[in-house]
Amino acid sequence: MLEIKNLHVKIADEDAEILKGIDLVVPKGEVHAIMGPNGSGKSTLAYVLAGREDYEVTDGDILWNGESILEMAPDERAAKGVFLAFQYPMEIPGVAGLTFLRTAANAVRKKRGQEELTTPGFMKLVKEKAAELNIDVEMLKRPVNVGFSGGEKKRSEILQMAMLEPSLCVLDETDSGLDIDALRIVSDGVNALRSPERAMLVITHYQRLLNHIVPDKVHVLAYGKIRKSGGKELALELEKSGYAEFQKDAA
Amino acid sequence: MNVAVMKTKAEMTLAETFGSVAEALPGGAEVKAARAAAIGRFAAGGLPHRRIEEWKYTDLRGVMKDALPVAVGDETKTTIADVIVAMGAIGRIDAPRFVLVNGRYRKDLSNLSGASGITVTPLSEKLAEGDASGLDATDEDRGASALLALNAAYVSDGAVIEVKDGTKLDLPLLVVHVRAGAVPQLSVGRNRIVVGKGATVTIAEIFVAVPGSTVDGQVNSASEVQLGEGASLSHIKVATDLGSVTHLANWLVELGGESSYRAFQYTSSVGVARNQLRATFKGEHAKLDISGVFLGRKSEHIDTTLFVDHAVPHGESRELFKGVLDGEARGIFQGKVIVRPDAQKTDGKQMAQALMLSETAEFDSKPELEIYADDVVCGHGSTAAELDHDLLFYLRARGIPLDQARALLIQSFIGEAIAKVDNTALREALMEEAETWLASSAAKSV
Ligand SMILES: Nc1ncnc2c1ncn2[C@@H]1O[C@H](COP(=O)(O)OP(=O)(O)OP(=O)(O)O)[C@@H](O)[C@H]1O
Ligand SMILES: [Mg+2]
Numbered sequence: 198m199l200e201i202k203n204l205h206v207k208i209a210d211e212d213a214e215i216l217k218g219i220d221l222v223v224p225k226g227e228v229h230a231i232m233g234p235n236g237s238g239k240s241t242l243a244y245v246l247a248g249r250e251d252y253e254v255t256d257g258d259i260l261w262n263g264e265s266i267l268e269m270a271p272d273e274r275a276a277k278g279v280f281l282a283f284q285y286p287m288e289i290p291g292v293a294g295l296t297f298l299r300t301a302a303n304a305v306r307k308k309r310g311q312e313e314l315t316t317p318g319f320m321k322l323v324k325e326k327a328a329e330l331n332i333d334v335e336m337l338k339r340p341v342n343v344g345f346s347g348g349e350k351k352r353s354e355i356l357q358m359a360m361l362e363p364s365l366c367v368l369d370e371t372d373s374g375l376d377i378d379a380l381r382i383v384s385d386g387v388n389a390l391r392s393p394e395r396a397m398l399v400i401t402h403y404q405r406l407l408n409h410i411v412p413d414k415v416h417v418l419a420y421g422k423i424r425k426s427g428g429k430e431l432a433l434e435l436e437k438s439g440y441a442e443f444q445k446d447a448a
Numbered sequence: 449m450n451v452a453v454m455k456t457k458a459e460m461t462l463a464e465t466f467g468s469v470a471e472a473l474p475g476g477a478e479v480k481a482a483r484a485a486a487i488g489r490f491a492a493g494g495l496p497h498r499r500i501e502e503w504k505y506t507d508l509r510g511v512m513k514d515a516l517p518v519a520v521g522d523e524t525k526t527t528i529a530d531v532i533v534a535m536g537a538i539g540r541i542d543a544p545r546f547v548l549v550n551g552r553y554r555k556d557l558s559n560l561s562g563a564s565g566i567t568v569t570p571l572s573e574k575l576a577e578g579d580a581s582g583l584d585a586t587d588e589d590r591g592a593s594a595l596l597a598l599n600a601a602y603v604s605d606g607a608v609i610e611v612k613d614g615t616k617l618d619l620p621l622l623v624v625h626v627r628a629g630a631v632p633q634l635s636v637g638r639n640r641i642v643v644g645k646g647a648t649v650t651i652a653e654i655f656v657a658v659p660g661s662t663v664d665g666q667v668n669s670a671s672e673v674q675l676g677e678g679a680s681l682s683h684i685k686v687a688t689d690l691g692s693v694t695h696l697a698n699w700l701v702e703l704g705g706e707s708s709y710r711a712f713q714y715t716s717s718v719g720v721a722r723n724q725l726r727a728t729f730k731g732e733h734a735k736l737d738i739s740g741v742f743l744g745r746k747s748e749h750i751d752t753t754l755f756v757d758h759a760v761p762h763g764e765s766r767e768l769f770k771g772v773l774d775g776e777a778r779g780i781f782q783g784k785v786i787v788r789p790d791a792q793k794t795d796g797k798q799m800a801q802a803l804m805l806s807e808t809a810e811f812d813s814k815p816e817l818e819i820y821a822d823d824v825v826c827g828h829g830s831t832a833a834e835l836d837h838d839l840l841f842y843l844r845a846r847g848i849p850l851d852q853a854r855a856l857l858i859q860s861f862i863g864e865a866i867a868k869v870d871n872t873a874l875r876e877a878l879m880e881e882a883e884t885w886l887a888s889s890a891a892k893s894v
Contacts, residue, residue: 247845250837275847287842291860297846300856305847340860357846 496591663691705731744777
């Protein structure tokens with residue numbers, strides 16, 4: 198279970214708070230969606246979950262399976278099952294995709310006390326997962342994300358997720374930039390990972406994604422706080438009304 | 449120019465001991481005369497110092513405070529096993545090798561079978577026969593001239609490599625300079641490489657030390673290289689694990705028409721290194737590619753100085769150097785490209801990049817273009833940057849621990865330069881050397 202309690206966050210070296218007391222619980226086996234206006238702090242929340250150092254938590258706590266993760270380094274969190282699919286995946290010149298995937302998969306396996314993958318074992322797994330996501334393995338011989346299209350980068354994130362077998366998946370606008378077919382393929386990939394042992398937090402601007410990945414709950418994050426929570430129908434309401442009412446709240 | 453300068457203790461000793469050492473060095477009367485003339489030139493110029501523009505970052509008067517005894521012969525009981533261990537990852541490459549220990553050719557440790565089409569003769573033999581060619585060599589940089597003169601005066605041995613026209617050899621020829629024993633010495637070697645028309649070869653000069661030997665010493669090494677028409681030479685230099693040695697290397701290269709010269713220089717774990725290379729285009733349509741990697745930590749000082757002289761039209765030159773600097777290490781890159789008035793249609797590009805792993809490391813880069821022709825394409829660039837924090841976070845978010853993430857990013861940074869080494873065995877061995885270096889230090893500091 199993911200428990201976010203009264204989380205206050207600011208940018209290190211700056212005064213302004215971005216997250217102003219987030220309270221959120223995502224039980225295992227559930228998928229929650231977060232929607233909200235641009236600049237409301239959705240990516241900030243995602244980064245703080247993954248352990249990015251540019252942010253400072255000034256109050257509150259984040260518990261994953263009852264354990265606070267705030268003091269953990271990003272790689273320790275990854276080993277504990279936390280995975281963030283980035284809104285803007287980065288390019289890593291000079292590091293081949295396959296090397297990267299294998300290093301990452303074996304690093305988390307080692308920390309989780311699982312056996313590391315052999316070369317043939319790894320290749321078999323990566324070919325299988327890549328095929329499911331319609332990714333050409335040849336592409337993975339190139340440096341990570343270098344020269345990939347926006348949609349290819351997003352698919353590459355989901356491949357990484359599939360390879361690392363996380364238990365808390367945070368997807369930051371994974372749908373943006375995907376064409377209609379890719380959206381379905383990626384959603385299928387995400388749905389394949391749905392299990393009673395996994396919790397998922399899906400950040401999106403578009404109700405359409407939620408037709409594919411049907412959430413248990415939808416939350417509105419605006420001006421640094423969860424302003425409203427509801428069932429999947431909340432996404433449809435937002436589609437019509439927009440975020441105007443929350444703006445008033447914040448004033 | 450001829451302002452009288454006080455000589456340092458080291459300079460005086462180097463000039464004065466010549467009389468007593470000369471007898472023990474190889475060479476007949478002509479060679480002895482050439483050596484005496486050379487020590488005269490050295491005495492006049494002295495060690496390169498910071499008031500010589502090309503040496504402003506590497507002041508040898510300050511660095512070489514003491515003159516070490518000149519190595520005239522090898523008295524160590526170095527074995528082939530010692531040499532293989534000293535060579536690290538490169539020791540596992542099965543290739544013809546010419547081994548020198550403390551500046552002297554060791555036939556018992558060498559094995560030249562497989563080097564078909566190539567004649568390798570110890571320079572000491574040539575000198576003994578009275579061959580004094582090259583001992584009068586000078587350079588436009590008077591600092592380099594002084595070191596060449598010191599080299600000519602004291603040279604004990606080296607490899608004279610003649611590659612027959614049309615030879616094609618996949619195996620690299622390894623010229624291994626080994627330092628061994630407990631006594632710090634000045635080791636002086638000189639190689640001569642002549643690649644015949646249309647021949648294609650890889651020659652690697654490896655400078656290493658037998659583990660457990662003195663960590664002190666000085667090396668003065670010179671290589672003269674001539675590429676015949678259409679010849680292709682991949683010329684690799686590796687200097688690793690040399691302790692606090694002062695390592696001075698000077699390569700003088702002449703490119704014949706349509707020849708291709710690809711140099712790669714790898715330097716790590718050395719006290720002070722100066723790798724100087726002058727390449728002159730003698731024939732048209734020749735190609736030059738000089739690249740390298742330098743890895744420095746603690747107070748190591750690694751200087752790469754290049755002079756690329758486009759003397760004729762239609763030449764192409766590329767330079768790419770990548771450095772990783774940790775602790776208080778200092779990296780220097782000086783790259784001068786001269787395009788003479790006749791050298792139209794020259795195409796030259798240069799890039800030097802340093803990755804700074806600490807705030808106290810320093811990188812000085814001085815690219816210089818001197819262009820006297822109008823129809824040319826030339827460019828250069830230089831950067832010094834820290835490891836990208838966002839990329840580090842990305843890797844760590846995927847479960848890769850900090851040390852490993854840093855190593856991966858550093859490897860990818862230098863990998864671009866190491867990729868220039870065409871010979872697969874050497875390229876992989878160098879990548880392995882770099883990984884060992886990273887594992888031993890750089891990856892651990894934050
Ligand atoms: N590193 C940073 N430096 C300065 N400001 C930042 C930084 N990161 C985030 N911010 C600011 O914090 C606020 C929240 O940004 P965040 O990226 O979390 O928004 P978001 O909800 O993900 O928006 P979008 O829907 O556009 O992706 C914005 O005003 C942004 O400018
Ligand atoms: Mg965002």
